[in-house]
Amino acid sequence: MTDFDDDLLAADDTAAAASPVDRPRIERAVREILLAIGEDPDRDGLKDTPQRVAKSYTEIFSGLHQNPTDLLATTFDLDHEEMVLVKDIAFYSTCEHHLVPFHGTAHVGYIPSHDGKVTGLSKLARLVEVYARRPQVQERLTTQIVDALMTNLEPRGAIVVIECEHLCMSMRGVRKPGAKTVTSAVRGQLRETATRAEAMSLILGR
Ligand SMILES: Nc1nc2c(ncn2[C@@H]2O[C@H](COP(=O)(O)OP(=O)(O)OP(=O)(O)O)[C@@H](O)[C@H]2O)c(=O)[nH]1
Numbered sequence: 001m002t003d004f005d006d007d008l009l010a011a012d013d014t015a016a017a018a019s020p021v022d023r024p025r026i027e028r029a030v031r032e033i034l035l036a037i038g039e040d041p042d043r044d045g046l047k048d049t050p051q052r053v054a055k056s057y058t059e060i061f062s063g064l065h066q067n068p069t070d071l072l073a074t075t076f077d078l079d080h081e082e083m084v085l086v087k088d089i090a091f092y093s094t095c096e097h098h099l100v101p102f103h104g105t106a107h108v109g110y111i112p113s114h115d116g117k118v119t120g121l122s123k124l125a126r127l128v129e130v131y132a133r134r135p136q137v138q139e140r141l142t143t144q145i146v147d148a149l150m151t152n153l154e155p156r157g158a159i160v161v162i163e164c165e166h167l168c169m170s171m172r173g174v175r176k177p178g179a180k181t182v183t184s185a186v187r188g189q190l191r192e193t194a195t196r197a198e199a200m201s202l203i204l205g206r
């Protein structure tokens with residue numbers, strides 16, 4: 001391990017101490033996987049890999065320990081009753097079936113409640129992260145985001161559209177790189193044809 005690696009791992013100690021993730025357990029498991037595939041976990045290139053994977057999993061699965069309600073607690077009274085949409089939120093998640101990434105973009109919109117409960121725009125992107133940083137399937141990711149919006153902001157309606165490439169379908173298995181999966185979840189007034197069409201045209205940029 002180089003001094004640079006040392007520094008990086010040391011800098012992360014504070015975050016590790018605060019995280020409920022059991023890193024030593026991940027390290028033991030990764031060492032076992034390396035042995036099971038016929039590798040030598042003690043060779044130079046691999047000897048720090050269990051530690052690196054444990055650190056990486058702490059980040060990749062950090063959403064399991066974050067509460068969307070805390071995130072959406074800050075609201076403003078803006079007297080804005082029209083649609084708010086943040087589109088093209090790029091994110092990475094982890095397929096819960098194969099533990100490989102799926103990644104793409106999320107489009108998140110809502111129509112604020114009559115009393116004007118509006119959240120900060122960045123919170124919509126943070127909400128995507130909270131649910132993406134967990135073992136996931138795309139459908140559940142989509143509905144969890146829309147339902148968190150409905151519960152916490154009590155908007156008149158909400159829409160989430162997600163487009164992803166799943167590496168479990170690209171690099172292995174059926175091997176179809178570039179295939180995109182699109183999911184959507186719509187609640188409240190956004191289920192009405194005209195409003196939904198307006199949201200979809202904003203999302204598609206037409
Ligand atoms: N519905 C849904 N399926 C997913 C998602 N991510 C991965 N999958 C699918 O989960 C399925 C798991 O199928 P299995 O037959 O149990 O596993 P497998 O033998 O590895 O399947 P193949 O990928 O077809 O080789 C596969 O069809 C994947 O494409 C997701 O987000 N949503």
Ligand SMILES: [Zn+2]
Pocket residue numbers: 095096097098099100166168169
């Ligand atoms: Zn998969």
